Amino acid sequence: MELELVEVHHRYDRSASLQGLDLHVASGTIHAVMGATGCGKSTVLRLAGLLTKPASGLILVDGQPVPSRSRARLAVRRRTATVPQEPTLLRGSIRQNVGWGLRARGIRGTELRERTAQALDLLQLVDLADRRHDSLSGGERKRTALAAAVAVRPDLLLLDEPFSSSHPSLRRSLRELILAINRTLGTTVIVATHDVQDALSLAGALTVMDQGRAVQAGAVDEVLQQPHCAFIAEFAGTVNLLRVTGGSGTSCRVGELVIQTPEAVVPGTFLAIPSGQVLLGVSEPTTSARNRYPGHIVDLQPFEYGFLVTVACADVRISAVVTRGSVDELELAPGREVWVYFKVSAVRSYL
Amino acid sequence: MRELLVEAVRRIAALDPEVMDITLRTLLLSSSATVLSCLLFGPLAATIHFTSFRGKGALIGLVQTLYSVPTVLIGLLVYLVLSRSGPLGGLGLLFTPQAIVAGQALLIAPVVMGLAITTLRGVGSGVSDTALGLGASRLQAALVVVQQARHAWATVVLMAFGRAVSEVGVAMMVGGNIRGHTRTLTTAISLGIGRGDNAEAVALGIMLLVVALAVTFLANVAGRLSRGT
Amino acid sequence: MTRSSIAGPGRMLSALLLLSVVVLPAHAPAQAKPETPRVRVATTTSLYDTGLWEVLEAAFEAGAACDLDLICAGTGRALEWGASGDVDVVVTHSPTQEAAFIAARHGRERVAFAYNYFLIVGPATDPAEIGDLSPEDAFRMLSEKATHPFVSRGDDSGTHTRERSIWKAAGLDPVRIRDSGRWYVEAGLGMGSTLSMAAQLGAYTLTDNGTFLAYRDDLDLMPIVIRGEALLNVYAVIVCTRAANPEGAAALSAFLTGDAGQDLIGAYGCESPGSRLFTPCAGTDCGSDPTR
Structure with missing residues (x-):
């Protein structure tokens, strides 16, 4: 109706x-x-x-x-x-x-x-x-x-x-x-x-x-x-919302990236990854996080207690919340090469 | 004073036919008035509650103000209408039990309507929203709201009956206090004092008290039931 | 959401009353035989409070196919009901008001059927010292002293009318008497209640003999003034022109003035010592020559 x-x-x-x-x-x-x-x-x-x-x-x-x-x-x-x-x-x-x-x-x-x-x-x-x-x-x-x-x-x-x-x-x-x-x-x-x-x-x-x-x-x-409006912007800023374009089972494709998910998803579904759970490193991480992608910083905005850092990984943009201390320590700035990584359990899927 | 009380109790215990006759008639007349008033003014109150129109709030306020309309004024009004020279004089209703019933029904109408509206309001908008949201017609939704109040209706009826049974103005003015015909507890008590038969007045007074207390007690029980405890 | 239409109060009332006619006869109480015609009688309270009507009612209903509806009211109200047709018969005791009623064609004939006397009653000590006076002088004395309370019926009843005519005969204006001080108490009650009030206040009052005798055991009141033409109290019956049940009304009038009724009236109250309450007088001049 x-x-x-x-x-x-x-x-x-x-x-x-x-x-x-x-x-x-x-x-x-x-x-x-x-x-x-x-x-x-x-x-x-x-x-x-x-x-x-x-x-x-x-x-x-x-x-x-x-x-x-x-x-x-x-x-x-x-x-x-x-x-x-x-x-x-x-x-x-x-x-x-x-x-x-x-x-x-x-x-x-x-x-x-x-x-x-x-x-x-x-x-x-x-x-x-x-x-x-x-x-x-x-x-x-x-x-x-x-x-x-x-x-x-x-x-x-x-x-x-x-x-x-x-x-x-x-x-x-x-x-x-x-x-x-x-x-x-x-x-x-x-x-x-x-x-x-x-x-x-x-x-x-x-x-x-x-x-x-x-x-x-x-x-x-x-x-x-x-x-x-600020209400949505604030939420959108803190969650990476990615549309699944291909792949099958718990391994799906988003643009040129392959992302592991906790449950099977189909193309057309959204993946939501909270920015607070996305980590940044200057070299390839040695943690157990199975989703890891190289990229370069395209934007850096002050956010709450630190910064919201946006990284372009191939054709996908992923943002992460980073403390002020880390920004200084890792010398983060637009154009810098970094690794983006997050756990499978951080990924939620929606229709 | 003491002998008076003893004599009064003796008459009640002996089921004095006069006392019993008056008591039963009073109960019958006032309950008829209550039923009549509830049948007529209950639906009217519901109509007022369930519709919206200009001046609705003022009308409800007016109804509640009329709770305390003096009984003799209603008595006078009904007398003037029912008198042979009044608009409904041709019915020959003055000084009949029917006149008392009609007068009392009118007297308690504001109580019936006011309490009915209060009861319906108490049900809350959630009930009708639920019903309407599931596809009820306006009438179906209204019936559900009425149904939800359940025990509260008993309170309405009992309060109305209590006012009818204890009033003297209407019964005296349009009933005429005719022995064996329109004499009620209240008019008989007035007469008992008038005639100096204090023992009978006291006996009737005790009966009236018993009726009134019973009504209050039942209203309390109904109130507790409707609150679900 | 429709606009509700609220009927006018007059219409609503009429509808309610009409409905009650339809609904009620089925379970209206005390209508043993609905087809039994009823005769509505407005009777003066002084006559009712003596208990005489209970005897008369029983005898009348036994002999006639009618139920009596007895409604107590002062003479003034009883005559108003008679005039409007709300009652079929009036039984009253105020010759001047009755004459006006006949003159206005509300009734064809006034038939006197019994009499007794009014009394001025008061405390046994007679503090105002009016015991030896005529009724008119006694009233004048009470108003001059203005210290001893007098309770008036104040209800346009026959007794009240008589009281006012005595004030007039004493050369006083009853209207001015009303405002002449706290000694003059207007009760607005029936005879029995007025007597009770007078006893409670230690006051004088005007009463009919019958009611007083019926109550005297319970009251600390004594007859103080008992003589005087002004105290004659005649009861009369009038069949109302607008009676709904003229046959029944005529039957009641005939009963009251006939042998059976007259005997009952004469015998009523005689078993107790004292005196008879009423003297039957149908067809006579009704004691208008009071030589007692």
């Missing part, structure tokens, strides 16, 4: 107001709406889920304005499903909660039971199915809400901070689940998040928000490589 917000103004509970927001989400994509807390992300999700009408501006679904008559509007709203940041469960069992959206659509009997069971299974909630709504942890509530949303098989899935209050192990399976839903069912997904890595790990496109406006939108790598 294609969704477009045009020049939307809206004020929701005083804190977050939208001031002429534009947002375009292409059908079948995963789109991250990113920004600091209070920038209006959640309001965007409420508008996109048709829970609220904007004070002014236009919302288009598949190119058509959303109807204002409540019956027609409900039909459009039923193509979406929202998972709030802190979901409130309804009184009853987890199973009842997961099946709630189906019952609201008049689905009963075998179909209700089967689709509920399927969603419970997908979110690993089978063991909790008969627990009461008020006996769950935050993460379990979140999964329940996600299961309920998945059960209705929406064309547009709206997730507000999907990984908050989840254990790291669960994050991974949630991420894979969201990716699988997107890929196999063609479900369009909008993720609101304040965490760049979350956005990166899911989305192909990104809209960065600040004070109720979209300050930048585009493909994730474009936005990260040419950030318009």
